[in-house]
Amino acid sequence: xxKFQLLSLAILITTNVFAQTPKTxxxxxxxxxxxxxxxxWGWLNPLRxxxxxxxxxxxGDRTNTLASGFLVKFNKGFSSPPHIHNVTYRGVVIKGLLHxxxxxxxxxxxxxxxxxxxxxxxxxxxxxxGEENLAYIEIQEGPYLVKPTSEAFDSGExxxxxxxxxxxxxxxxxxxxxxxxxxxxxxxLWGSHDNKLLRGTLVKLPAGFNGIIxxxxxxxxxxxxxxxxxxxxxxxxxxxLLEAGAxxxxxxxxxxxxxxKDNQEALIYIRSxxxxxxxxxx
Numbered sequence: 001x002x003k004f005q006l007l008s009l010a011i012l013i014t015t016n017v018f019a020q021t022p023k024t025x026x027x028x029x030x031x032x033x034x035x036x037x038x039x040x041w042g043w044l045n046p047l048r049x050x051x052x053x054x055x056x057x058x059x060g061d062r063t064n065t066l067a068s069g070f071l072v073k074f075n076k077g078f079s080s081p082p083h084i085h086n087v088t089y090r091g092v093v094i095k096g097l098l099h100x101x102x103x104x105x106x107x108x109x110x111x112x113x114x115x116x117x118x119x120x121x122x123x124x125x126x127x128x129x130g131e132e133n134l135a136y137i138e139i140q141e142g143p144y145l146v147k148p149t150s151e152a153f154d155s156g157e158x159x160x161x162x163x164x165x166x167x168x169x170x171x172x173x174x175x176x177x178x179x180x181x182x183x184x185x186x187x188x189l190w191g192s193h194d195n196k197l198l199r200g201t202l203v204k205l206p207a208g209f210n211g212i213i214x215x216x217x218x219x220x221x222x223x224x225x226x227x228x229x230x231x232x233x234x235x236x237x238x239x240x241l242l243e244a245g246a247x248x249x250x251x252x253x254x255x256x257x258x259x260x261k262d263n264q265e266a267l268i269y270i271r272s273x274x275x276x277x278x279x280x281x282x
Contacts, residue, residue: 074128096130217274227266
């Protein structure tokens with residue numbers, strides 16, 4: 001009964017709350033890595049200059065019409081003026097405390113691992129309270145623009161703010177694509193598990209994890225949200241140390257060796273349009 005209830009809740013969240021168009025991405029991803037030291041930084045809103053948060057490119061180009069993923073860095077005490085965006089975006093907190101809501105709403109500070117969705121056209125503010133504040137942001141279509149609230153519109157989508165403490169975590173007892181001995185947990189955030197449709201998932205790897213992620217999807221993109229992992233594509237000599245904010249893409253049917261460093265668990269956000277499998281070597 002417990003298993004059924006968890007799965008039912010996950011399906012309810014996935015299908016009824018986070019629906020958004022477009023739901024597909026025809027781009028085929030490659031095996032690629034962007035480490036924290038190699039991120040290209042600029043201003044999120046160039047018109048505001050240094051009053052704007054900084055933006056770091058991970059994949060895609062937020063200035064064109066296609067999907068993209070990028071980091072946004074906020075100074076402590078930052079609070080934006082009320083504004084809208086022309087496209088819906090999703091965010092995951094990597095560092096600090098972030099608030100995203102109507103300008104008159106009481107502050108709901110989201111810690112590391114929390115998730116939010118901001119619908120296109122809806123007026124809101126974004127604020128930051130931590131010493132360091134960093135989020136991963138992605139859009140399903142571009143360009144990503146900031147516009148005045150006078151241009152607000154109703155896209156039919158609704159905002160979502162989920163504190164990490166409210167996520168529903170599933171393990172090998174509930175899902176088939178995680179090996180029983182891995183102690184890996186997953187939380188479904190958005191999308192659909194229908195064939196070739198996009199979905200977003202958080203994967204929690206325990207401290208000391210040593211294993212593989214096998215990608216079965218045409219489009220697979222992963223961002224380290226918490227912790228540090230050693231990453232290596234199978235049959236490739238290059239080994240990368242990926243800290244929070246780093247990114248790796250995976251070609252279809254590729255295998256990626258993953259080792260969690262230190263004594264802290266790792267949290268990885270995965271956007272894919274198909275399945276992937278997680279196995280432990282222990």
